[in-house]
Amino acid sequence: MNDLPPKPPARAERVSLWRYMRLFREDILSAQPARLYRAWMAEFRTPFFRSYMINQPSLVDEVLKARPLDFPKSDRVGEGLRPLLGNSVFLTNGAEWQRQRRIIDPAFEGGRLRDTFPAMWAAGEASVARMPLGITEVEEEMSHAAADVIFRTLFSLPIEAEIATRVFHEFRAYQRTQPILNAAAFVPLPRWLPRGHRAETRRTAKAIRALITEMTATRMAEIEAGTAPDDLATKIMTTADPETGERFTTGEMVDQVAIFFLAGHETSASALGWALYLLARYPEWQERVAEEAAVLPDAADFAVVSRLRVTRDVFREALRLYPPVPMMVRETTRPETFRERAVRRGSQVVISPWHLHRQTRLWDNPDGFDPGRWGTENGKQCMREAFIPFSAGARVCTGAGFAMVEGVLLLAMLVRAFRFERIDGDDPVPVAYLTVRAKDGIRLRVSRR
DSSP states (O other), X not given: OOXXXXXXXXXXXXXXXXXXXXXXXXXXXXXXXXXXXXXXXXXXEOXXXXXXXXXXHHHHHIIIIIOGGGSOBOHHHHHHHHHHHTTOTTTOOHHHHHXXXXXXXXXXXXXXXXXXXXXXXXXXXXXXXXXXXXXXXXXXXXXXXXXXXXXXXXXXXXXTSHHHHHHHXXXXXXXXXXXXXXXGGTSOOOTTSOOOOOHHHHHHHHXXXXXXXXXHHHHHHHHHHTOOOSSHHHHHHTOOOTXXXXXXXXXXXXXXXXXXXXXXXXXXXXXXXXXXXXXXXXXXXXXXXXXXXXXXXXXXXXXXXXXXXXXXXXXXXXXXXXXXXXXXXEEOSXXXXXXTEEEOTTOEEEEOHHHHTTOTTTOSSTTSOOGGGGGSHHHHHHHHHSOOBTBOGGGSOTTHHHHXXXXXXXXXXXXXXXXXXXXXXXXXXXXXXXXXXXXXXXXXXXXXX
């Protein structure tokens, strides 16, 4: 067996623009040339705009940490996601984004993680109870588990609740129809022209938003009646902007719930699926996780998370090798100079966790699976400078802490209960849909311990 876990093949160095657009729509990862794994910066030209992939830590810090407001999110990515996400915090910029974060962030502060932990625990127990034995498509199982966590923590509903099940199944249909970028990412279109969304993408996005609207309106009524549970949805919907005193309307909350579901469910499912595959591929690490997971108590106890150090390092390594969001796109608002190269106003700045996490000039054994790296000097330095699975700076994912607790807990609970084995000749091929997923799923042989 090859010692390295699989990654997509790189494309030829030179292809036509139209070939590149087609590759991009099919899979953003294999559309890139191999040289990007060692380049500090690369320029990509189209007839309509310039793109610059930056793969040097100091440049990434400049864009994400030092001057984030000078590099807003690009609408070229937002065009593809707007039918589902509307005007959510994931797509907004400037004052509107700042207002949304002031309302949302308090729900995800450290103390709230402890409050949501019992719901995560219950979702983990349900996932263990639901896990089929034999050859199992674990990516689908992890989608189910991650969706359960979101519904329990956000709306106090288990995935078995009828409306939660409907949202989950519609989202599964949406996820496979929506590429990261659509035609508007490559060609500037007037606002009155259709945006190039597929019919199935529009249908599923409309269905998901209708279901979320129903859930949100019900919760608004419960809040007014004083009967709402104390969960994340209630916390966000009752939090006023400290500067204006305004709260989210039902319509605004629908946008935010859509991104919570996308970011909180889709990304966690991706990371957990790859983590289980990596443990199946490297059984010595799986046994270390199983041994550590023996400390798990019979009931939810938030203190146990700090004792799952090996599991945390395994999950972190899965995030490094298969970052759920492989690329982020920002836009210049004024002329810039990157590495002594003039960059025009309106240029696209691509930050790629996929390439940064495997940058050959930075990481020891960049393509290898080595959870022990996080205890080395190289691993510690790269974690500070070149590890951004949740972005970084002002726009770091507000649920990053939530995701790390969730991923580590579910991984420990599953490996304590089951043994996961690789199936010879059936290794998954990573591709980028909305997140980094396996092209044909991740199949493992599951048995009870």
